[in-house]
Amino acid sequence: MRVLVLGAGYAGLTLARDLERRLPADADLTVVNDAPHHLVQHEVHRAIRRPAVADAIRVPLDEALDRAEVVVDRVTGVDRDARTVELAEGDAIDYDYCAVCLGAETAYYGIPGxxxxxxxxxxxxxxxxxxxxxxxxxxxxxxxxxxxxxxxxxxxxxxxxxxxxxxxxxxxxxxxxxxxxxxxxxxxxxxxxxxxxxxxxxxxxxxxxxxxxxxxxxxxxxxxxxxxxxxxxTGGIAGDEAMGGERPAVRADLRLDRRTFVVGDADRAGERLRGAPRGEDGRRKRRRAGRVRDRRRRERLRPAARPLPLRGARLDCLGRRRCGRAGRPEHLPREGREGDESHRRGGTSHLRRGDFAGGRPRRRGTARLTRR
Ligand SMILES: Cc1cc2nc3c(=O)[nH]c(=O)nc-3n(C[C@H](O)[C@H](O)[C@H](O)COP(=O)(O)OP(=O)(O)OC[C@H]3O[C@@H](n4cnc5c(N)ncnc54)[C@H](O)[C@@H]3O)c2cc1C
Structure with missing residues (x-):
């Protein structure tokens, strides 16, 4: 079985690291990215004022990944019927399962000039x-x-x-x-x-x-x-060229079809109010959405009357949890409060700030890096 992850931004790298742990040993995992490093994109604005930050926010992929093969190339197309990914330089790659994590490009909305x-x-x-x-x-x-x-x-x-x-x-x-x-x-x-x-x-x-x-x-x-x-x-985002400029809507499990997933900025799943109606109607809707969000947040922080029994875990109150051997229950929030490391005990593998101590991630493995 070959699993492809396209893009090694926040979505692609997090997913690939998780798959390295979860996939059976005989499954091939390949990550295709147009650069040999992961860019911590949400910090890139800091390089405007502090150019040296640029080094700290580029993490070599062969250090961040263990068993995945890393292909440095540009994806130019995904043929879902043929289950093939086309590359700018190298040969096309077939897949059994593919996660498109190509992020997004800047949108210009056809505004002249x-x-x-x-x-x-x-x-x-x-x-x-x-x-x-x-x-x-x-x-x-x-x-x-x-x-x-x-x-x-x-x-x-x-x-x-x-x-x-x-x-x-x-x-x-x-x-x-x-x-x-x-x-x-x-x-x-x-x-x-x-x-x-x-x-x-x-x-x-x-x-x-x-x-x-x-x-x-x-x-x-x-x-x-x-x-x-x-x-x-910085007025908006559009899909990558390889996706025809589209950011497709996906199902709740991020599937585009049975074999292809789209994750991160590349899809519209996480979009909350972008593209919300303008003017008074938009303002009213945004205020209402804000109230719903505030209520949900209050509910999340309120202690449960008694511990909720969950598979492999016990929840004392939301935001503070204990994980058993079976790992972290899937539907809990991914991160605990700031500084709370409890979510790591269930064996999750998030790329966290601590991984970048000294501007470089902890040395984790020896993923192969190839240019095709
Ligand atoms: C200046 C700035 C500040 C931000 N601040 C915040 C913030 O404070 N909080 C927040 O939540 N979000 C913030 N964001 C948004 C956040 O960075 C993105 O939501 C996040 O990076 C999306 O992750 P991703 O993996 O989906 O895409 P990306 O991080 O864009 O990763 C896509 C990856 O795919 C690669 N790639 C793209 N096209 C191809 C191709 N055709 N072939 C091969 N590889 C390709 C790219 O090189 C990249 O490695 C900010 C963004 C910017 C630009």
Whole structure:
């Protein structure tokens, strides 16, 4: 049996490490990634201000994996009928089961001039380009526009504001968001905290502002034009080219079909409110969703009246659990509270911050790394 994992980002690497432990010894496990390292992508914005971070957030795959064969190549297509994956350089690979974990690309929504005039932020090279452009074009004064105030956008705006202050530069940082709040898919308390922090750092936040077109000097929005020197676009995500630009909807078990799964940003399963209706209707729905989330969180934290019997485990109260030999019950939250290591006793193998002590993961194994 051959199991393929396409992509070694957070989803692909976590899955591959789990499969290394769970698959029978005679099953072949192959991971295909377009780079020989795992990128801790949610830290990539830090490399704008601290270029040395780039080394710490790239983890060699042959150190992070044990028995999997790692193929460094670009996936160009997945033929689900033939159960074959096409690669840019090497021969196609057949599979019995395949997990597509290719992440997502930046979405430009066909906005005229946006793609050609903006810098995205997905990779270390993007962070470097943003830093270089900041020093070339904005050091002496100028305007950086960050389009999209999701998690990456707010973090980019924060890093750029900190960089400006550290360097004594004079650039204006403008954060533009189409919806009515920064971090729009989070609770209102989180949104307020992020907004206050950004305002404290002198970021000019413009919500309910939609980018309509971009020229080499101006971002045209529905609330007026903004002259800019550097435009960073973090306004949305689309599927990888190998998936035809799609992020397919999958079933609850992440299956696209009997043999093919899609995990992580590559699918739309985890999407909460992205693409939610705009305007008043959207605001009402988001407030309602926030209330439901808050209630669920309160319920999770409330101690159960008596321990719940679970297969191989006993639950004293949610958030604190004991795991028996059979391991962690599947439907419990994956992580305990911060600093709580109890979830590891059941034998789960998450890639955790501690694995990166000293900027490198603990040496774990000797996965073979091949270029086909
Ligand atoms: C600046 C920034 C800040 C963020 N902050 C947060 C945060 O604070 N909290 C949070 O929850 N999320 C955050 N995110 C989002 C988070 O990083 C993603 O949700 C997460 O990385 C998705 O994991 P993934 O494995 O699905 O995809 P990815 O991490 O994108 O991994 C995809 C992998 O597939 C590889 N790949 C892609 N295409 C191909 C191909 N055709 N062939 C071969 N290999 C390919 C890539 O090189 C990569 O290794 C942030 C993202 C960014 C950019």
């Amino acid at each position: 946006l793609e050609s005039h903006s810098v995205p932020l997905k990779r270390v090279a993007d962070a470097k380009a943003i830093r270089d452009r900041f020093f070339d074009d904005c050091d002496e004064g100028g305007t950086v526009v960050v389009g999209g105030a999701g998690l990456s956008g707010v973090q980019v705006a924060g890093e750029l504001a900190a960089l400006r202050d550290e360097e004594g530069a004079h650039a204006d940082i403008v954060l533009v968001e189409q919806l009515d709040a920064v971090a729009p898919s989070f609770d209102e308390s989180f949104q307020r905290a992020v907004r206050d922090e950004l305002l404290d750092r002198g970021v000019d936040i413009r919500t309910e502002t939609t980018v309509e077109s971009v020229t080499d000097a101006t971002v045209a929005t529905d609330t007026g034009d903004i002259d800019y020197d550097l435009l960073v676009w």
